[in-house]
Amino acid sequence: EIQLQESGPGLVKPSQSLSLTCSVTGYTITSGYDWSWIRKFPGNKMEWMGYISYSGSTNYNPSLKSRISITRDTSKNQFFLQLNSVTTEDTATYYCARSIPSDYWGQGVMVTVSS
């Protein structure tokens, strides 16, 4: 069974970096598909943030391009999100997901940006 699980701090201070990990079991991330980060803001707006492909190439939402980085550790079958210079507007529930359309999702991790 394919499972994705997000982990990371639930509270980040403004101007700092947000770092999250997505651990994947049941499928090897280098075997295929794109591996995405998606967030849902309070008020329910959903935003696709970007992905890292099975080959390691990345594609980012231009609205985040200067602040976002998605990387991976293939030995651990994990991929990562780093979002720099966060503000309160980055407060959201962050999900990792497989592919677009996304057929497998993590449970999500709520991240609050606050001092």
Next chain:
Amino acid sequence: DIVLTQSPALAVSLGQRATISCRASQSVSISRYNLMHWYQQKPGQQPKLLIYRASNLASGIPARFSGSGSGTDFTLTINPVQADDIATYYCQQSRESPHTFGAGTKLELK
């Protein structure tokens, strides 16, 4: 960016048909592929893929869910609506990056 427009809410009675629409600001179809997808999300849960490429039922999804449309206009139909279907429904396009979502339609009981 492609903007997807959904009605904020829809009230329906149990056992009736619900029709949820999603309109794109430009075509999301390439050749015969209609690159619109539908998700269901309940409070406290992750989104669940219902329909991919406009009309294809995702694995494990009941046949009372169906999708249609092409170009800029797409529809998710639930027939008949069951109590378990009360949720928020999102459309998403994969025609071009960024892969935008609609604002969601909250399905409510009448």
